[in-house]
Amino acid sequence: MNEFIPLLILESHVFLRNLLIILLILIIFALLCYILFNSIAKKLKVKRVTFYENSSERDNFKFIFISDLHINCLPVDRRKIVSEIAAESPDFIVFTGDFAHSDEEKYKKESLDFFASLIDAAACPIYITYGNHDIRDFFSSDRLKRDAFTRALTDISPRIRVLENTYEIFRKNGSSIVIGGLNDITENESGGKDLCAKWKNIADSENARFMTISHNPDILLTLGEDFADFFLAGHTHAGQIRLPFHAEFKILRMHDKLPCRGIYYGKTVFNNVPIYITSGLGCSILPIRFGTYPEIVLIETGMK
Numbered sequence: 001m002n003e004f005i006p007l008l009i010l011e012s013h014v015f016l017r018n019l020l021i022i023l024l025i026l027i028i029f030a031l032l033c034y035i036l037f038n039s040i041a042k043k044l045k046v047k048r049v050t051f052y053e054n055s056s057e058r059d060n061f062k063f064i065f066i067s068d069l070h071i072n073c074l075p076v077d078r079r080k081i082v083s084e085i086a087a088e089s090p091d092f093i094v095f096t097g098d099f100a101h102s103d104e105e106k107y108k109k110e111s112l113d114f115f116a117s118l119i120d121a122a123a124c125p126i127y128i129t130y131g132n133h134d135i136r137d138f139f140s141s142d143r144l145k146r147d148a149f150t151r152a153l154t155d156i157s158p159r160i161r162v163l164e165n166t167y168e169i170f171r172k173n174g175s176s177i178v179i180g181g182l183n184d185i186t187e188n189e190s191g192g193k194d195l196c197a198k199w200k201n202i203a204d205s206e207n208a209r210f211m212t213i214s215h216n217p218d219i220l221l222t223l224g225e226d227f228a229d230f231f232l233a234g235h236t237h238a239g240q241i242r243l244p245f246h247a248e249f250k251i252l253r254m255h256d257k258l259p260c261r262g263i264y265y266g267k268t269v270f271n272n273v274p275i276y277i278t279s280g281l282g283c284s285i286l287p288i289r290f291g292t293y294p295e296i297v298l299i300e301t302g303m304k
């Protein structure tokens with residue numbers, strides 16, 4: 001019996017050594033993946049999209065669409081975002097929410113600083129809707145905190161407009177575009193359809209283009225057909241870590257209905273309405289991306 005004891009000790013020693021080697025390989029692999037995926041999350045792209053483009057540039061509205069800043073998990077250089085946007089000299093900017101997924105005060109200040117530098121550099125109106133993380137995390141579901149932040153934004157400049165189930169009209173060269181901002185679907189499960197019908201009538205009476213913006217594209221499931229000339233949303237991060245067969249949504253984000261059907265990024269048509277869903281700027285949980293880049297979207301749309 002005693003002669004087996006050294007053999008057992010030797011075998012358990014070999015097992016432990018192999019286990020440590022496997023663990024080390026896994027840690028190095030995870031670290032390399034993190035470095036690679038983090039570098040992807042830093043690579044800002046400028047995407048160009050057109051809706052109803054007219055032949056002459058003078059006949060187009062040219063604006064920037066951004067979403068999902070997630071300033072507490074934003075690997076992209078903020079100054080680069082601002083300079084890339086300003087370089088395009090947009091008529092206006094649209095931001096469809098998710099300033100941060102944290103209620104820490106420092107991220108409110110950082111968000112306000114970011115939008116102050118953006119309006120300084122771009123010198124144009126900014127239209128904003130809030131996202132699910134703004135409502136739940138950034139404002140801790142507290143209406144007073146939300147109103148205080150809205151006031152702080154408009155204190156930077158009256159050209160920053162927060163659209164909470166309301167609209168604004170932007171005018172250029174005698175033409176206009178109606179921008180209808182719908183609250184996130186978490187507080188807008190019905191009613192969006194009636195608002196869009198009302199805003200569309202206003203746009204028709206002005207002979208204006210009409211776009212609807214909202215944080216989560218799932219709101220499309222409540223709006224019916226032909227509710228606007230076009231629609232913009234974010235929220236999906238285009239999967240952030242892309243897996244085959246939209247598995248990142250089917251496994252981890254089953255509540256996101258359209259993404260589970262494969263509608264989570266880019267330009268397409270839904271219920272007769274052209275739409276664009278952006279991959280956004282920042283990240284959730286970890287500052288990493290795979291199979292998708294952070295982006296700012298330059299949109300051109302013909303005047304009516």
Ligand SMILES: [Fe+2]
Pocket residue numbers: 068070098131133235236237280
């Ligand atoms: Fe987001």
